[in-house]
Amino acid sequence: MSAPAVELRGVSVHFGRTVALRELDLTVGRGEALALLGPSGSGKSTALKAVAGFVRPHTGRVLLSGEDVTDLPPHRRGLGVVVQNYALFPHMRVADNVAFGLRARRMPRRQVEERVSEVLSMVGMADYRRRFPRELSGGQQQRVAIARALAIRPPVLLLDEPLSALDAALREEMLAELLRLRGELPDTALVYVTHDQGEALALADRIAVMRDARLVEVGPTDQLYHRPRTEFTASFLGAANLLPVEVVAAPGDGPATVRLAGAEFRAEPTGGPVAAGARAALGVRPHRVEVRTDGGMPARLLAVQWRGTGFRLDLELDGGTPLRAEVSSVDGLPPVGARVGVSIPDGCPLVTTGAGG
Structure with a gap:
């Protein structure tokens, strides 16, 4: 079995007294797309910079294809890097920007021209090779930045x-472009830093959720979305309602029974075993909440927002627990301030209160 494309082993990064990354252990396989997801200041960009060589770990090691590169400068790591502001050279035409890394490696001129044409065609920019960055739109500049990163045929992007x-x-257009490129580059590992859960879910095979310089949880995208192990992952990835519940029964190897506002539900423990009587949080996605005029748990409708493709409802259960729902229509619902009924399905994830906090 070949070595992983990227390994971070106990990597910590300090900027003075500020800990930007704390003891991160993470592996990215060959051909895998991993998204580093988290809010600003979570450490996700610092982790990427440690892989790229832009920052040196205070402790820990960085390995590429099994080789320790912790002490290697960025230009000797052979990686493709695309940053937020594109970092194109304004005085160079598109073709020269793309060729920059190839010429730095002293590749023969004919091979440089062939490779530049190849990657510009790959990103749909073949007709713009003579233009300067200032003559391009933001999306076109991003395509050129990606082409420049791909030109050196990096094992990791x-x-x-x-x-x-x-x-x-x-x-949306560039996300579709990146998905298409993934299909054309099956052996290239991709590490994608974002705070946008939609981008992470669409592009990644696995997601690493980060918070406060630490790794909170990592796993396949569908697992983290449907069965998050922590409150933070449940709320950040998919904006789940975290409803405080009491565990009524917990067999240990199957669904638990929980109580909320006098009603009982079956829930799937995801953060480890829970005991009867324990306090836990039920993660309920807004689109799984049913709101109607009668039946279900009593609640009060506090606000209605039209979101283009549907409506977001802010509600409050008896006892003061807030609840958010997403519905396609509000036809038949009473006005704001009125009482409604709420239904929550069985099988929602159950996480221990405080997990991931």
């Missing part, structure tokens, strides 16, 4: 918030 400077339509 690092992307640091590559779509955050684009408007919504361009972000």
Whole structure:
């Protein structure tokens, strides 16, 4: 079995007295796409910079394909890097920007021209090779930055918030472009830093959720979305309601029974065994909450927001627990301030209160 494309072993990064990354252990396989997901200041960009060689770990080691590169400078690691502001050379035309890394490696001129044409075609920019960056849109500049990173045929492609400077339509377009490129580069490992859960879910095979310079949880995208082990992952990835519940019964090897606002539900423990009588949190995605005029748990409708594709409802259960729902229509619902009924399905994830905090 070949060595992983990227390994971070106990990597910590300090900036003065500030700990930007704390004892991170993480592996990225050959051909795998891993998203580093978290809020600002969580340490995700610092982790990527440690892989790239832009910052040196205070402790720990960085390995690429099994080789310790902790002390190697960035230009000797052979990685492709795309940053948020594109970092194109303004005085160079598109073709020269893309060729920069190849020429630095003293590749023969004919091979440089062939490789530049190849990657520009790959990102749909073959007709723009003579233009300067200032003559391109934001999305086109991003494509050139990706082409430049791919030109050296890196085993690992690092992307640091590559779509955050684009408007919504361009972000969707570039996300589709990155998905297409993944299909064309099956052996290239991809590490993608983002705070956008939609990008992470669409692009990654696995997601590493980070908070306060630490790794909170890592796993396959569908596992983290449907069965998060921590409260933080449940709330950050998918904006789940975290409803405080009491565990009524917990057989240990199957669903637990929990009580909320006088009603009982079956829930799936995801953060380890829970004991009867324990306090825990039920993670309920807003789109799984049913709101109707009668039946179910009593609640009060506090606010209604139209979100384009549907409506977001802010509710409050008896006892003061807030609850958010997403529905396609509000036809038939009473006005804001009125009482409604709420239903929550069985099988929602159950995490121990405080996990991941």
